[in-house]
Amino acid sequence: MVYAAVAPLYLNACLFSNNTSQNQGGGGGGAQDPNHLEKKPTVTAYKWRLLIAYDGTHFSGWQYQQSPPTIQCLVENALTRTTKLERKDLHLVGASRTDTGVHAWGQVAHFVTPFNYESLESIHAALNGLLPSDIRVREISPVVPEFHARFSAKSKIYHYKIYNDTVIDPFQRHYAYHSLYKLNAVVMREAAKHFIGKHDFSAFVNASHNDRVPDPVKTIFRFDVIEMGALLQLEVEGSGFLYRQVRNMVALLLQIGKEAIPPDIVPKILATRDRKELAKYALSAPPHGLCLVAVKYNKEHLGLPTGCPATSFGRLRSVNYCKLPFY
Known part of the structure; x- marks a missing residue:
């Protein structure tokens, strides 16, 4: 896994923010004491879009469930192994909660990481290597912070x-x-x-x-x-x-x-x-x-942020020399 030392795509205030303590008095509308502000560090997060295809025959739909298995569960398992992050840190969201037995060619999902990637081809190959053959990640791309797989x-x-x-x-x-x-x-x-x-x-x-x-x-x-x-x-x-x-x-x-x-x-x-x-x-x-x-989105939601790797569409392997010259 290769990380890039470039500027962060955005500061995800939705994940970590500076919270102020609540006024515990019985009255309302009073100013808060600045000495009692509870500050939490803002953490850099990067957002990534997945384009996923799957044969839904043997799965209990998209929505997360461990048994019987669902698409979201298996994708999250592959992501946790690849990124070394916990499920709660990935914040994986799908565009559509397809039902049991329903298929997809263009399901869209997004997840976040606290680090950037220099290239997405390696994680793309790793995900498809971990997923069963009836689930494939077709594309991975960085997206702007405003992008949301479902609400956008x-x-x-x-x-x-x-x-x-x-x-x-x-x-x-x-x-x-x-x-x-x-x-x-x-x-x-x-x-x-x-x-x-x-x-x-x-x-x-x-x-x-x-x-x-x-x-x-x-x-x-x-x-x-x-x-x-x-x-x-x-x-x-x-x-x-x-x-x-x-x-x-x-x-x-x-x-x-x-x-x-x-x-x-x-x-x-x-x-x-x-x-x-x-x-x-x-x-x-x-x-x-x-x-x-x-799933269709406005163009501004699909624009690539600055300082980000290119979209990965997968890669073809090549053979530099003949391993079986007499075959």
Whole structure:
């Protein structure tokens, strides 16, 4: 591990700050005695962005949990071994808390270290060497202190794949939902348009103990239904998504594609803001067809700070001489 002796990217006041002691008197608004200020040292911290892909088949989603294992748990274990830091010091945060069995090509996370790196290629190789083969770090880059993997996100893109044929391609079985019913992509497209715009999606959210009081109002920028032979790919981009919102929207579109219900049922269910109303027509679509494809950010949040190493996209190994000349 090589550290660079360059200027710090920023002073992370969120981690360590100069705290003043609270006034213990019964009155309010009194000035505090400057001789009793409790000062703590400000510690330099550097923030790093990870772009992660994973096959979620064998994992219990992203959110940290040791058993059964989650993506965040395994990434943190690899980071603690590589950086020699404790989990609490890394402050790893993911952009999306994908559910059990859901995949990702473009999950984004950030973590912090008290030191800088001269090059990110070595830590990049070390992380992928420690992670199981169904989790890969695609990129590592330094980011400005204002960047936050979750709260800085401008939009997220999810794809849901449906294999619409009598016999499923076995190579698609872990990544596409198999529908034996012939689906009408035209009416599914018509119905998907009703999701576009700013709506209260209370009718499309499942209760989750992880969310405190989630804001049910989200904006859907696009919702496309693309035919690729036997595959139907549903692509949705939004400002954010509630727990199982995408899978619930897909489940309703599946029923509409079977022509069991009309496309105009979508605005009617949205208007009720009642999850029980959706349950009359559809249950959540299975998780394995869903993939987090990308998380978008404003350009200013992705700018590289001064005095930082270049983004690592991984490196190819080369052979300088032939080890097996007669092979």
